[in-house]
Amino acid sequence: MRIFPSSGHLLTSAVVAVVAPALLLTACSSTTPPATSGGGPGSAASGASPGQELSGGITVFAAASLKATFTSLADQFQHTHPGTRISFSFAGSSDLVTQITQGAPADVFASADTANMDKLVKASLVDGTPANFASNVLSIAVPPGNPANISSLQDLAKPGVKVVLCAVQVPCGAAAHKVEDATRTKISPVSEESNVTDVLGKVISGEADAGLVYATDVKGTGTKVKGIPFAAADKAVNHYPIATVNTTKNKALADAFDAFVQSDAGQKTLAAAGFGAP
């Protein structure tokens, strides 16, 4: 019936009591800062001054729609500049802006629209002036069999057709709204998603008969959805700006990557993925 531990046990538990929460807290807190970055920049080599051989690493915060293209561009860049390392953090442009303004370690920001880049400019976090490097237009996306026989934008307004759009709060939704206005088409969506991925998900799974996403998104899914281009898409062209974040520790490398994206080689890769000229 011994309830109380011996004094030895008591001492041990006291030590544990004092040390454990401290360890716990440091363990919890130390994981937080790197979570937002896709691998921090190499601090040892960060002092590279312009004119010298490029070295070290940078983290590029880029819109989710750039994932495939930018990953391939980084491979090319690292190949021509051995010893450099480009890491990425891909997410929605507005999420990335929030993260950067809250101090996330970004060296370059590539946005899917000018509005989000403007927010960063307004926060005085951009080095120089952002440069547009690509554009994108909307496309209708339908499941492979095209069960609802969609062939034009007007078909999306037909009753009984289940259309999924982006909400107007996000760029793809704003673009869809513009196109609707320009063509006087009134689409009644069954759902207004927060991002392109969720729209595509509903089209791929066949839940929706059609969705409005970007041309590059359709191309990126391969054969999982079929794209139907439409003429009025040019009423809402989305421009992609890129800029170096002025808190960068490796400006030389960041600027070099910006320039590479805008170079002929960069433009060729972007065009292959379905992006339009800037």
Added chain:
Amino acid sequence: MTSTTSFSAVPRWIYAIGAVAATAMLVPLLAMVLRVDWTRFVPLVTSESSLDALLLSLKTSAASTTCAVVLGVPLAMLLARGHFPGQRLLRSLVLLPLVLPPVVGGIALLYTFGRQGLLGKSLELAGIHIAFSTTAVIMAQTFVGVPFLVVSLEGALRTAGTRYEAIAATLGAAPWTVLRRVTLPLVLPGLASGAVLAFARGLGEFGATLTFAGSLQGVTRTLPLEIYLQRETDPDAAVALSLVLVAVAIIVVSLAYRPLRGTFRSTPSRGLRP
């Protein structure tokens, strides 16, 4: 410490760690409250889309809690009192939504009840469309809420033991009478706290809803989805709505736990086990 009993079951150092834990939980909430733009708070929270989302959240959470009780009570009884092969396996499977990321639950529901899903195809032929409807929201919330009810109720059933039930049975009570007059009143606090947890879980449900039900104002866009969307353009609105969600959650939990405390006190003391 105010108790008149001569011992304390809580060692002092527990208070220290408890305080650290409470701080760790409360500081982020405080940080959010400090971020609220009070001059815009009322218009932000009473905008049409916000009210639609709040109302939809309350309605669907109430409906899904009812579903969770209807489905969860028999399940918990089977798990606590029944004897059948595969009982342990069934328990782990039923509790799966507790540990699964909600988006996985949403995908599972989609492939079950979606247009191309396992059951959805037949439902579609029968003229029942679940995807993109408020029903889908309730189903998603029920899916993630049932395990909370089952865990809570099964624990209560096991703690209550079978002694009173056995006595009632020897006195000639039929199983249904035992259940109604003895078992359920005994485990009512457990059932209530399980229902509250299920309601709270429904209120916060996000991943499964987004994946399975979509997001349309007044139909499927619940408060968490509205917050997620508002954050895109108006972080102030997102913070204000988050605060509303926190307030609703606090009200629900505190209302539901107040009567419970009384019930716990009135249950006969079983004495301390060595």
